[in-house]
Amino acid sequence: LLRWIMNSFWNERMENKEFSKLNKNIEVDVAIIGGGLAGISTAYYLSKNGLKVAVLEKEKLCYCTTGGSTGKITSQHGIIYKYLKDINGRDYSKKYYEANEDALNNIQKIIKEENINCDFEIKNAYVYTEVEKEVQSIKQEIECTKKLDIKSEFVSKIDLPIDILGAIKFENQAQFDPVKYTYGLANCVEKNGGKIFEKSKVIDVVEDGGKYNISTKEGSVRAKYLVIATRYPIIKFPGYYFIKMYQSTSYALIVDTHTDLDFDGYYINQEAPKFSFRTVKDGDRNLLLVVGYDYKTGTEIVGNPFEYLKAKVKKMYPESEVLKTWTAEDCISLDKIPYIGDFSDIMENCYVATGFNKWGITSSNIAANIIKDKILGIENKYEHLFESSRLGIIKNEDEMMNMLKEAGEGIILERIKGKPTPTCTHLGCKLSWNPIEEIWECSCHGSKFSKRGIVIEGPAVKNLD
Numbered sequence: 001l002l003r004w005i006m007n008s009f010w011n012e013r014m015e016n017k018e019f020s021k022l023n024k025n026i027e028v029d030v031a032i033i034g035g036g037l038a039g040i041s042t043a044y045y046l047s048k049n050g051l052k053v054a055v056l057e058k059e060k061l062c063y064c065t066t067g068g069s070t071g072k073i074t075s076q077h078g079i080i081y082k083y084l085k086d087i088n089g090r091d092y093s094k095k096y097y098e099a100n101e102d103a104l105n106n107i108q109k110i111i112k113e114e115n116i117n118c119d120f121e122i123k124n125a126y127v128y129t130e131v132e133k134e135v136q137s138i139k140q141e142i143e144c145t146k147k148l149d150i151k152s153e154f155v156s157k158i159d160l161p162i163d164i165l166g167a168i169k170f171e172n173q174a175q176f177d178p179v180k181y182t183y184g185l186a187n188c189v190e191k192n193g194g195k196i197f198e199k200s201k202v203i204d205v206v207e208d209g210g211k212y213n214i215s216t217k218e219g220s221v222r223a224k225y226l227v228i229a230t231r232y233p234i235i236k237f238p239g240y241y242f243i244k245m246y247q248s249t250s251y252a253l254i255v256d257t258h259t260d261l262d263f264d265g266y267y268i269n270q271e272a273p274k275f276s277f278r279t280v281k282d283g284d285r286n287l288l289l290v291v292g293y294d295y296k297t298g299t300e301i302v303g304n305p306f307e308y309l310k311a312k313v314k315k316m317y318p319e320s321e322v323l324k325t326w327t328a329e330d331c332i333s334l335d336k337i338p339y340i341g342d343f344s345d346i347m348e349n350c351y352v353a354t355g356f357n358k359w360g361i362t363s364s365n366i367a368a369n370i371i372k373d374k375i376l377g378i379e380n381k382y383e384h385l386f387e388s389s390r391l392g393i394i395k396n397e398d399e400m401m402n403m404l405k406e407a408g409e410g411i412i413l414e415r416i417k418g419k420p421t422p423t424c425t426h427l428g429c430k431l432s433w434n435p436i437e438e439i440w441e442c443s444c445h446g447s448k449f450s451k452r453g454i455v456i457e458g459p460a461v462k463n464l465d
Helices: 037-048 080-090 088-111 132-147 178-191 305-316 360-376 399-417
Strands: 025-033 053-056 122-128 153-155 167-174 195-197 204-210 210-217 221-226 245-256 265-269 275-282 287-296 321-333 337-343 348-356 433-434 437-443 455-457
Touching: 025 037, 025 210, 037 178, 037 348, 037 360, 053 221, 080 088, 080 132, 088 178, 088 321, 088 360, 122 132, 122 399, 132 153, 153 455, 167 265, 167 348, 221 399, 287 305, 305 321, 337 360, 360 437
Parallel strands: 025 053, 025 221, 053 195, 122 265, 221 348
Antiparallel strands: 122 167, 153 167, 204 210, 210 221, 245 287, 245 321, 265 275, 275 287, 337 348, 433 437
């Protein structure tokens, strides 16, 4: 199990502080399930405002999505603004940009005020293409951003040793070490009187007398407010997030190129397969972080993505040496917009932060501020952008019908047929074998299990029989 959850470069080089395990019953104002960047950011803001908070993490902080991320802090979420403008209008897409720019500035402010050493650097962000048919997409995005008063620029060259046909450039974005930053926030939470518990897997959530009882094997937390920040919500009903999202797995490499890497920015391509590049500080040298070849978790993997990534890097840097590999999983919403706010209309004082679509660094800060404001009774100007109960997702009818079909086949058909294929403990969907990582994966909702049936990634919380 630990092979997969401790696998990233960020986690491996970090001398992680140990947090205690919950072994008694406590009561606080706010209970937060999930010890990644979203959960810890929320705990930071709430504890700073005087609330008693407790964070429950099933393993160790940052050992899943946050630890596997690229650490890009940006409002450039691929080619996104023309899409947002087309489906939701100019005001919406403009505010989406402003929300993410505010998050970037918030993070920079926190790093300075709390003196967090996390290798923060200002960088430019680029989306580039090597394919002729995608040049027009980039030009259309630039035209759209200019109409939204977003500063962008078309460029024909970048610092990567590849011949591109064009790229869109956003200036004054940033990058950092996401694990160092999250641990910096965690230290602040403790200084503010908050409690963080590791190895404290939540097994049950019950409403009782206007409060929530959140149980682990050895203790429980009782709180008026509940925040679910587990990447994929572990509560199935109500909310029904299992028909509004799927999970995507990406592959990552840390590479010593044996060259002097001096990029002015970081990069991701527009076409498939995806390749994301950034530098990573390691003492007095810069390493290269490469992420890509993402696929819908649980579907068939063609070839070996690690080998594809290595071949791409070798072509760019013939003397390169791969130092570390890992995988990362992200939740993808049907309309490319996160779900932030009320978990459900019928669960009072329960909040969710999910569906970050691979851009969780700024989205986590946005979510933390929205949830903090809702608990404190403050109006947040960005809350309506990410409303969890929105109905706009039904516009993506094809993907929603596909998800319903998969869930139906898993829950009903496989059981009727009596096939011996293992089924997920989340909602009974069939599992598929991933030969690259040697694990079981759920194609419906992205849960992962070890060879022996131990839960590696949620939303499943129970091991296989």
